Amino acid sequence: MLDSPGALPPEDPRQPETGLPVAVPSTALFTDQYELTMLQAALRSGTAERRSAFEVFTRRLPEGRRYGVVAGTGRVLDAVENFRFDDRMLTFLSEQGVVDGPTLEWLAGYRFRGDILGYPEGEVYFPGSPLLRVEGTFAECVLLExxxxxxxxxxxxxxxxxxxxAVAAAGRPLIEMGARRTHELAAVAASRAAYVGGFNSTSDLAAGFRYGIPTVGTSAHAFTLLHDTERDAFSAQVASLGSGTTLLVDTYDVAEAVRTAVEVAGPELGAVRIDSGDLLLLAHRVRQQLDDLGAEKTRIVVTSDLDEYAIASLAAAPVDAYGVGTQLVTGSGHPTCSMVYKLVARADSDEPGAPLRPVAKRSMGGKSSLGGAKWAARPLDSAGVAESEVVGTGPVPPELADHQLQVRLVRGGSVVAREPLETARERHLAAMARLPMSAMQLSRGEPVLPVEHV
Amino acid sequence: MLDSPGALPPEDPRQPETGLPVAVPSTALFTDQYELTMLQAALRSGTAERRSAFEVFTRRLPEGRRYGVVAGTGRVLDAVENFRFDDRMLTFLSEQGVVDGPTLEWLAGYRFRGDILGYPEGEVYFPGSPLLRVEGTFAECVLLExxxxxxxxxxxxxxxxxxxxAVAAAGRPLIEMGARRTHELAAVAASRAAYVGGFNSTSDLAAGFRYGIPTVGTSAHAFTLLHDTERDAFSAQVASLGSGTTLLVDTYDVAEAVRTAVEVAGPELGAVRIDSGDLLLLAHRVRQQLDDLGAEKTRIVVTSDLDEYAIASLAAAPVDAYGVGTQLVTGSGHPTCSMVYKLVARADSDEPGAPLRPVAKRSMGGKSSLGGAKWAARPLDSAGVAESEVVGTGPVPPELADHQLQVRLVRGGSVVAREPLETARERHLAAMARLPMSAMQLSRGEPVLPVEHV
Known part of the structure; x- marks a missing residue:
């Protein structure tokens, strides 16, 4: 069963920061100004120290999607740990008059000392799933929103x-190659998230450097165009990278290129890549041609504007790997989730033992939220298939205790759930395996699990 | 007229790096692995030093869009300048076997020494516009793709x-507040790009810190919920931020909140913010109520899921400012452009004086490109309105010389066109003012200028 708050995963001994160029020394300014002005006003009104619980959840999935996937949790833990205000930042806030002197002083000593519970990375979620709970004083929690x-x-x-x-690829390897289609650092996070979601490798060197994701890549059309003939280019590439390399065969004429490729590299040629044209037709033709040339083991990689539907449409084609760019890093039509961070409970005073009571914005235009800090459980039927997502406040019913989804991530300001990325990737596979079969449908539909509030 | 290669803008005396947490010390690993394997193969085959020209262009605008906007040029210049391989990166590349020893040695000494021309930041563009030209050896240029x-x-x-x-807002101020809807560093770049495109301020403190964009923000629903009553919350905020602050009035009941807000802050209340509900209806009601309460100067800010169409639909409403999040940072349905970086010309040998000759991938599936390094000009009619975008290779016709769009950005590896962000913002306004009126239509249509190849 999934880790529950009582059963913590072992801490990963690796340092949270493996270095530049991707990690940043402080995350404290990745913050909307109003978090700081709220802090200032609360410090002044005496409410800043009220114990509070904030929750991250989403009111809906993107239209037609059947499940969501939690990713970024490991990066959140790094961000919380590195949320410190250094002198240059404080000088900036002071010079710009963002907050007053007492607030600057408070910020100078800030570090998060509260608790964070949440769905572990790679887990699936549904509308209303309490994905993360941040508990501490209002002041220390509000800053992290x-x-x-x-x-x-x-x-x-x-x-x-x-x-x-990954569902559409049905086991064939997927290469993330969208770096050029998104912000250069978003690209690194996208590689990481894609790996959690089931991709196998990335073209992005920074993602390899920062997260240890396997990197791949051989050549582009420019390399062929640089040389006087395609044969020259293929020869140069094979001389440098070996016959196991992947040759790009669609710069001029595909059939001619495939012939030249096998002549140059021999039948032990690793793969050919097709980056344009009718991939279904071309894959069949190229496979036939490769087989006829005795290159039965040479693989075919396709990389042209793929999304999950295009991948699925190639299920019956002799394709050995997919490279995906734009549609992956832009969330295939949904580049962001609609997660929010809401105050769901807080004490009436700053007395240490004051009980938390539920609070919620009144419903208007669909933006209501449910008060109270919530637990979540996903009970299974006798076949091991999830039946529903049960979300509630108060004590967890004993029969659901073993099916809880939230794990403790931070305790008293210390990260207690750092884990290798591989663990999140495996967790996602395990979570998918427990969902009803309809989760595997690409067609639009309702979330595959109903969320029941108790 | 726009800066042409002959008329360079003065260099900005500011340092390219104003500091953490947003700048990164090296951009060299924001690179697809194949750039490095191509380099290795080219070094080995003796083609690495062939002089080459790469061009950035797009084959199409997002469906229905009438123009594109060049943004990020200033960040590109920083990225080129900071593209260096330090020891840790070289160790990574070596340990992972990405490239061989001679290539690592070459990379250790790398810095770009070529030339870059391009459309200046804030300029508009169309399909086929030659947005950027990177010239140098194949090796030094291919790495930057x-x-x-x-x-x-x-x-x-x-x-x-x-x-x-900004077109839809027709002069009313626009606040960028999408940080929470995109990668934390993409958010900073998004604030910057939004400022170039016509936004006035941002909620993102890192964008203020890094780029000097004005930052704004006061409070969220959590602040109201933290307090025992809405009145307590408003009093706390006004006590801390003054009566010129913006009070959020939709946590419970808007009419009641507006009444309380004016009671607490007086008629000098700066603004109220509405973040949910029927904004058109509410804006009219709240305006009437504020006026009745004597708060005629109190402004109304709206911030709920806005895009250009929602903004336009509020044109007749008494709204004083718009806060935009999700739809801005995700490109309002088009989170990425389809710009590509293509080798368009190269020498036949690495002799210093060898002439560059045009090269191009053969057309297949629409992915063709036009060979040769291109110039671009945008002649104006007698009323000062642009007539077309003329793109060509070879010498620039004399009558177009004064209408050229490209400026020199980098000469011999040195950045020569650094400029304040304000300049790009003004350039965008000027470029828009020269487009045909149809550029201001939000409805779907064709690009407002035809691109003519000569």
């Missing part, structure tokens, strides 16, 4: 697209 | 959405 949402909204959107593409 | 495209594709997508929203 923007950066937590940035990370989860972006990474989960990419992971959801990746997961659907 | 991924990071240049990442930046331009992301930033230009946001700037285009911003520009349309």
């Amino acid at each position: 923007t950066v937590i949402l940035s990370i989860l909204n972006h990474d989960s959107a990419v992971a959801a697209a990746a997961s659907r593409m | 991924t990071v240049i495209l990442s930046i331009l594709n992301h930033d230009s997508a946001v700037a285009a959405a911003a520009s349309r929203m």
Whole structure:
């Protein structure tokens, strides 16, 4: 069963920061100004120290999607740990008059000392799932809103697209190659999220450097065009990268290129890549041609504007791997999730033992939220298939205790659930395996699990 | 007229790096692995030093869009300047076997020493516009592909959405507040691009810190919920931020909140913010109520799921400012541009004086490109309105010389066109003012200028 708050995963011994160029020394300014002005006003009104619980959840999935995928949790933990205001930042806030002197002083000593519970990375979710709960004083929790949402909204959107593409690919390898289609650092996070969602490798060197994701890549059309003939280019590439390399065969004429490729590299040629044209037709033709040339083991990689539907449409084609760019890093039509970070409970005073009571914005235009800190459980039927997502406040019913979804991520300000990325990737596979079969449908539909509030 | 290669804008005396947490010390790993394997193969085959010209262009605008907006150029210049491989990166590339020893040695000494020409930031563009030309050896130019495209594709997508929203807002101020809906660093670049496209301020403190964009923000629903009553919350905020602050009035009942707000802050209350509900109806009601309460100067800010169409639909409503999040940072349906970086010309040998000759991939599935390094000009009619975008190779016809769009950005590896962000913002306004009126239509249509190839 999934980790529950009582059963913590072992801490990963790796440092949270493996270095530049991707990690940033402080995350404290990835923050909307109003978090700081609220802090200032609360410090002044004496409400800043009231114990509070904020929750991250979404009111809906993107239209037609059947499940969401939690991704970015590991990055959230790094971001919380590195949320510190250094002198240059404080000088900026002071010079711009963002907050007053007492608030600057408070910020100078800030570090998060509260608790965070949440769905572990790779887990699936549904509308209303309490994905993350941040508990502490109002002041220390409110500051984290923007950066937590940035990370989860972006990474989960990419992971959801990746997961659907992985379903469509049905076991064939998927290469993430969307770096050029999104912000250069979003690209690194996208590689990471794609890996969680089921991708196998990335073209992005920074993602390899930062997260240890396997990197791949051989050549582009420019390399062929640089040489006087396609044969020259193929020869140069094989001389440098070996016959196991992947030759790009659609710069001029595909059939001619395939012939030249096998002549140059021999039948042990690793793969050919097709980046344009009618991929279904071309894959069949190229496979036939390769087989006729004795290159039965040479694989075919396709990489042209793929999304989950295009991947699915190639299920019967002799394709050995898919490279996906734009549609992956832009969430296949849904580049962000609609996760929000809401105050759901708070104490009436700053007395240490004051009980938390539920609070909620009144419904208007669909923007209501449910008060109270929530637990969530996903009970299974006798066949091991999830039946529903049960969400509630108060004590967890004993029969659901073993099916809880939230794990403890941060305790008293210390990260207690750092884990290798591989673990999140495996967790996603395990979570998918427990969903009803309809989760595997690419067609539009309702969320595959109903969320029941008790 | 626009800056032409002969008339360089003065260099901005500011340092390219104003500091953390947003700048990164090296951009060299924001690179697809194949750039490096192509380099290795070219070094080995003796083609690496052939002089080459790469061009950035797009084959199409997003469906129905009438113009594109160049943004990110300033970030590209920083990225090119900071494209260096340090020891840790080289160790990574070595340990992972990405490239061989001679290539690592070459990379260790890398810095770009070529030339870059391009459309200046804020300029508009059309399908086929030669947005950027990178000239140098194949080796030094090919490495920059991924990071240049990442930046331009992301930033230009946001700037285009911003520009349309600015058209819709017709002079009313626009606040960028989408940080929580996109990657935390993409958010900073998005603020920057939105500013170029016509936004006035941002909620994102990192964007203020890094780029000097004005930051704004006061409070969220959590602040109201933290307090025992709405009145307590408003009093706390006014006590801390003054009566010129913006009070959020839709946590419970809007009419009651507006009454309380004016009671607490007095008629000098700066603004009220409405974040949910029927904004058109509410804006009229709240305006009437404020006026009845004597708060005629209190402004109304609306911030609920706005895009350019929602903004336009509020044109007749008494709204004083718009806050835009999700739809801005995700490019209002088009989160990336389809810009590509293509080798368009190269020498036949690595002799220093060898002439460049045009090269191009053969057309297949619409992915053809036009060979040769291109110039672009946008002649005006007698009323000062642009007539067409003329793109050509070879010498520029004398009558078009004064209407050229490209400026020199980098000469011999040195950035020569750094400029304040304000300049790009003004350039965008000037470029828009020269487009035919149909550019201001939000409805779907064709690009407003035809691109003529000569």
